[in-house]
Amino acid sequence: MEAQPVRIATVNDEVYTRLHKAITSGALLPGMKLTIRSIADSFQVSTMPVRDALRRLEANGLVVFGRRSVTVTLLSxxxxxxxxxxxxxxxxxxxxxxxxxxxxxxxxxxxxxxxxxxxxxxxxxxxxxxxxxxxxxxxxxxxxxxxxxxxxxxxxxxxxxxxxxxxxxxxxxxxxxxxxxxxxxxxxxxxxxxxxxxxxxxxxxxxxxxxxxxxxxxxx
Structure with missing residues (x-):
């Protein structure tokens, strides 16, 4: 079978891209609290790709996980x-x-x-x-x-x-x-x-x- 490149982004990547853009553009302001469920409902996806995207954003220093919510990183x-x-x-x-x-x-x-x-x-x-x-x-x-x-x-x-x-x-x-x-x-x-x-x-x-x-x- 001839190998073919994957051309369609996964749901995880799409959720990550949208959240990354929302944060870096200021649509989601530093210090704003987010919930995984509200994001999932907004994007009409399950919570799993949202959680994965947020963990990637956390690794990039753009969000911080708390007990009940995730906060867009607010620098002093x-x-x-x-x-x-x-x-x-x-x-x-x-x-x-x-x-x-x-x-x-x-x-x-x-x-x-x-x-x-x-x-x-x-x-x-x-x-x-x-x-x-x-x-x-x-x-x-x-x-x-x-x-x-x-x-x-x-x-x-x-x-x-x-x-x-x-x-x-x-x-x-x-x-x-x-x-x-x-x-x-x-x-x-x-x-x-x-x-x-x-x-x-x-x-x-x-x-x-x-x-x-x-x-x-x-x-x-």
């Missing part, structure tokens, strides 16, 4: 700053490896992504996805699957907080100005300037997220 402000510092170290290494390899096609694509991010009717979610694409597109030029995998793992932990960031800023003008400056440094091959600008960019984002986390809850 200090922990958020730590994750951004880890992200900075990895992304500076990726920038160092990528900047000597970047070509005209890469630069054109980065420019197109920024142009898409300038669209006035863009939603916060659309902007967040393009923001991730802009950064990762450049780092992919480094041609290191291992490094990109590590960066993506860190991004999965920080993405729920990027959703908070995207929903809290009045507009993305400041972030876009920083992105334009990063791209200019990439065009010029200015590695030292790029490393400094990357640190400034991530520090700006981290401080915005931490400020949002430290806001007192709105009174009812």
């Amino acid at each position: 402000p200090d922990e958020v700053e730590q994750v951004f510092q880890i992200r900075l170290r990895l992304e500076q290494l990726a920038a160092e490896w990528a900047i000597s390899r970047v070509g005209p096609h890469d630069l054109d694509e980065l420019e197109r992504i920024l142009a898409d991010m300038d669209e006035p009717d863009l939603s916060a979610e659309q902007w967040r996805v393009l923001n991730q694409r802009f950064h990762l597109r450049f780092y992919e030029v480094a041609e290191s699957d291992h490094l990109i995998r590590l960066i993506r793992d860190v991004w999965s932990k920080v993405e729920p907080y990027m959703a908070i960031y995207a929903s809290r800023v009045d507009d993305f003008a400041e972030a876009q100005q920083q992105h334009r400056f990063l791209l200019d440094l990439i065009r010029r091959g200015d590695l030292s300037g790029l490393l400094v600008a990357t640190a400034h960019h991530l520090d700006y984002t981290a401080k915005t997220v931490v400020a949002a986390l430290e806001e007192p809850p709105a009174s009812s």
